[in-house]
Amino acid sequence: MVKSAENDHGENRKQQEDDVILENTPINFTMSQTRKNNSSEGETKPQTSFVNKFLRGSKAESREEKNDLQTTDSQAGDWIQKAATSDAAKPLSSETELRSSVEENEQFLQKLGEKAVDKCLDLNNCGLTTADLKEMVTLLPFLLDLEELDISWNDFVGGTLHSITQQMHLVSKLKILRLGSCRLTTDDVRALGEALEMIPELEELNLSWNSKVGGNLPLILQKLQKGSKIQILELVDCALTSEDGAFLGQVLPVLQSLEVLDLSMNRDIGGSLNSIAQGLKSTSNLKVLKLHSCGLSQTSVKILDAAFRYLSELRKLDLSCNKDLGGGFEDSLAQVVMLKHLEVLDLHQCSLTADDVMSLTQVIPLLSNLQELDLSANKNMGSSSENLLSRLRFLPALKSLVINNCALESETFTALAEASVHLSALEVFNLSWNKCVGGNLKLLLETLKLSTSLQVLRLSSCSLVTEDVALLASVIQTGHLAKLRKLDLSYNDSICDAGWTMLCQKVQFLNELIELDVSLRPSNFRGCGRWFRHLLCAVTKLPQITEIGMKRWILPASQEEELEWFGQDRKRSIRFDHGGFQEADFPLSY
Structure with missing residues (x-):
């Protein structure tokens, strides 16, 4: 989804002047390793009433309104108590009392x-x-x-x-x-x-993360009448039973306006999928169907496919984290082509087999409106997805492609690289945990040059080498990744200091960068080289940077002092995560 695929949009800020030097741009860093709470632990804060909590949290308050809204806890509490005892406990006996009550109500609402x-x-x-x-x-x-x-x-x-x-x-x-x-x-x-x-x-009912809903769903939904206006029904992780699922299937025909149905993390409803699918045939307005981690099996694919022909308005389909689905897609997706408006397809961690991939190869390229595709954590794709990946070129609207941890091989990566050149709308590209990328990043050179919309690039644990980072630095310098907001190069321990130096010297050209991660693997600790100085210099020219991941890089005392001096001004706060401190956050104060 746009959320799970990291869709980050925001206003572009004015670029800081290029001649800003390290000495005159101090920045306040928030260290994620040693945050110490300066407030006294164990102190008891005075209780704040519900009214004051709400007053302070009101999103609609303007500066002028805040002055009018100020009230003490006791005043608010007294008014509420008065309203409860006088208005609710006894009827008003005169027009004067009624007028007074209305005026008090209006005043109270105005205060809120x-x-x-x-x-x-x-x-x-x-x-x-x-x-x-x-x-x-x-x-x-x-x-x-x-x-x-x-x-x-x-x-x-x-x-x-x-x-x-x-x-x-x-x-x-x-x-x-x-x-x-x-x-x-x-x-x-x-x-x-x-x-x-x-x-x-x-129109919307959300009961997610309430385990007592499980086994009792009929108590909630049995009063729903035909013509119900409910559009969104969310029952995530409610411990729903198979009986609940069967009952829901009977209720769905009543929910003619239903647009979003989220049953994720209810692992026992897979056994009642027949009933649910039968009910879905009556929800022709459904736009979002989420069955993440619902205990679906191989036969579930066929059951759902029979319902897809009735769900022509579906925009998002999430079947992720159903590990027993593997092997069920073969010859079971005849009706998926009916989902002409499908924009998001999430099949990550579904144990897809070679036969599944072959079936998906025939279907996915026909979903011309697809914007997000997540096939990650399906390791059997590595040697069988060449045809599928090569056909991604027929998805011109694709904005997010997540294919991390799929054990891609040289041939499949080559096919992906060639197809990605045609994905001009791509905003999120995640190739992490595919070792074959290391030493072969040059295959993505044209893609990186043409992807003017790319905002998130993740290459974590890809066995990148110094030549790969040098290539990336060159692309950055030429301005082809100007929209990049998140860059993840973590767990690539084979890159030498010279490679990190080249990268840090060019990072300053990523004016919209928010997050950068160059952390090392958990088992590896290394001292920072001279490139760290270049990173600090680059940070002064990055107006939006808020997160720098450098876990397990050890700063010697001299560099820690340099960082402390660097963070003496509190105008900006950056989470700077490195191995020189304990796991925590704290703002540097100098």
């Missing part, structure tokens, strides 16, 4: 920041306590236009969800409900199922 609260309440990963949740419940009656509620990654939600679901009828306009990793209990699951009837406008 109406833009932030009116339609969206995002408390994801806020460390909410039970008391915070009670305060949140008192807010719901005043958020009648609420459309999005996200309380994911808050452990204390578990066991208390009923207090929230009892108020769901007051937020009937809710469209997005996210409860990921909330430690939901069986009672929570039951309460949620009963509440779904009261939010007919719901």
